Amino acid sequence: MEKENVPQHDGNLSKKNLKELVYATDENGNYTTALSTGWEPKAIALSNAIDDxxxxxxxxxxxxxxxxxxxxxxxxxxxxxxxxxxxxxxxxxxxxxxxxxxxxxxxxxxxxxxxxxxxxxxxxxxxxxxxxxx
CATH class of the missing domain: 1.10.260 (434 Repressor (Amino-terminal Domain))
Incomplete structure (x- = not known):
């Protein structure tokens, strides 16, 4: 995924001011790192795991x-x-x-x-x- 498209969902990570490090491509197509507060499917899975x-x-x-x-x-x-x-x-x-x-x-x-x-x-x-x- 491109760096500007890294998901920033208001989920469990964002509530605790946490971010995860993900890999993305920059404008030149080179891999780089970006910070993400998560994305909805991951937030749902994490919430379900915590409930379990x-x-x-x-x-x-x-x-x-x-x-x-x-x-x-x-x-x-x-x-x-x-x-x-x-x-x-x-x-x-x-x-x-x-x-x-x-x-x-x-x-x-x-x-x-x-x-x-x-x-x-x-x-x-x-x-x-x-x-x-x-």
Whole structure:
């Protein structure tokens, strides 16, 4: 696309005064960079993705309150992580992190392990243990 035709849609990026770097051609046909606030299809897709994340986090919160999942799963969703990303942050195997989703296993975790999760979520151990059950 030509530099003067780079989309400038009033979407999620423009609301936060953010711009993304895109490639475009200049008047001589050479590739150059330009800043864009996005375009409508991308804004719709981003909005839908954010709504999906909020919905998954809410479902996880309810399951934590019902004793079906540990708070780790809720905070993972809230922080827009998946199992692989979280396992990388806490330096554990994915199967081990997934095991910690069980409330009975979570209740037995030592403070060192809980601190790894708290650090990954940028919260305290107390918040990890108590913030959802209230």
């Amino acid at each position: 994340i909020k919905e998954r986090a809410e479902e996880a919160r309810i399951k934590v309150q019902n004793g079906e999942l540990s708070p780790i799963c809720y905070f993972m969703e809230l922080n827009k992580m998946d199992l692989s990303i979280l396992a990388g942050y806490v330096d554990m195997w994915k199967w081990r992190v997934k095991r910690h989703f069980k409330p009975s296993v979570f209740a037995k975790l030592n403070n060192k392990t809980l601190q790894k999760y708290a650090d990954a979520f940028d919260i305290s151990i107390a918040e990890l243990k108590n913030s959802i059950t209230k």
